[in-house]
Amino acid sequence: MPLVTTTEMFKKAYHGGYAVGAFNVNNMEIVQGITEACQEQKAPVILQVSKGARAYANHTYLVKMVEAAIKECPDVPIALHLDHGTDFEICKSCIDGGFTSVMFDGSAMPYEDNVKVAKQVVEYAHAHGVVVEAELGQLAGVEDDVVAEDHQYTDPAQVQDFVERTGVDSLAIAIGTSHGAYKFKPGQKPQLRFDILEDVSKRLPEFPIVLHGASSVPQDFVAKVNQYGGAMPDAIGIPEEMLRQAAESAVCKINIDSDIRLAITAAIREHFAVHPADFDPRQYLKPARQAVKDMVTHKLINVLGCNGKA
Numbered sequence: 001m002p003l004v005t006t007t008e009m010f011k012k013a014y015h016g017g018y019a020v021g022a023f024n025v026n027n028m029e030i031v032q033g034i035t036e037a038c039q040e041q042k043a044p045v046i047l048q049v050s051k052g053a054r055a056y057a058n059h060t061y062l063v064k065m066v067e068a069a070i071k072e073c074p075d076v077p078i079a080l081h082l083d084h085g086t087d088f089e090i091c092k093s094c095i096d097g098g099f100t101s102v103m104f105d106g107s108a109m110p111y112e113d114n115v116k117v118a119k120q121v122v123e124y125a126h127a128h129g130v131v132v133e134a135e136l137g138q139l140a141g142v143e144d145d146v147v148a149e150d151h152q153y154t155d156p157a158q159v160q161d162f163v164e165r166t167g168v169d170s171l172a173i174a175i176g177t178s179h180g181a182y183k184f185k186p187g188q189k190p191q192l193r194f195d196i197l198e199d200v201s202k203r204l205p206e207f208p209i210v211l212h213g214a215s216s217v218p219q220d221f222v223a224k225v226n227q228y229g230g231a232m233p234d235a236i237g238i239p240e241e242m243l244r245q246a247a248e249s250a251v252c253k254i255n256i257d258s259d260i261r262l263a264i265t266a267a268i269r270e271h272f273a274v275h276p277a278d279f280d281p282r283q284y285l286k287p288a289r290q291a292v293k294d295m296v297t298h299k300l301i302n303v304l305g306c307n308g309k310a
Contacts, residue, residue: 033292
């Protein structure tokens with residue numbers, strides 16, 4: 001099947017009590033690991049590309065790898081999404097370049113500026129059959145070029161006005177998740193503001209909500225990274241049971257990036273430690289790809305609940 005938008009995915013997810021995984025891709029092994037897991041589990045998926053990924057791997061290479069995944073995984077509905085497009089031009093470039101979904105992230109802008117540019121992106125995207133995600137509130141943490149020191153919870157009183165004035169198709173909100181692998185301080189109890197999520201859901205009935213910064217930072221990956229020469233003290237993520245609770249509500253899309261990076265890094269570090277003579281990239285990238293596939297399979301079944309929903 002060709003690339004799809006997220007419209008039907010989100011409609012089914014909202015009423016089905018699950019969320020679709022949005023996994024960041026940067027190279028062939030990541031694309032393969034994610035889509036092979038989704039093919040086996042018959043799960044819909046969103047492959048998302050950041051500005052940093054486009055700079056690293058090139059827009060054309062990424063699109064062609066996703067097109068290859070479509071051929072290899074014919075049973076999987078796949079949407080290709082721009083993650084954190086910070087201006088109209090990058091959104092337009094991805095729309096013109098074959099993406100079926102884009103995120104305009106104006107969360108760092110004054111509210112009226114966010115509304116203005118989001119509306120501009122929506123008008124162009126919808127004219128080209130592409131859907132748009134936007135963000136209200138701001139997540140702390142670091143992800144590629146997205147850097148924020150302070151967390152600003154989404155104000156539920158703004159969401160209806162924002163959606164009505166911009167026409168966006170989904171909305172990312174800030175309820176306590178954050179970017180990167182260090183989401184909470186040591187000893188700090190992870191907490192999400194489900195009261196904000198509930199309030200937003202009441203104000204926007206049947207409207208798809210998105211969670212960014214939702215990697216759980218599995219501690220077995222962190223331990224393996226540190227065991228084999230890494231230095232990631234105090235890396236902490238969002239507990240999976242909280243993400244599952246969110247997926248059962250109005251949250252239709254959950255973003256996962258850091259967990260992919262951790263799975264790959266842990267597998268490669270272990271391989272070099274156990275097989276120090278290996279120098280063929282295929283020797284260490286193969287277990288890294290398998291680690292991504294295993295991690296994504298776990299997420300599809302136990303966190304997102306979207307297995308069997310293709």
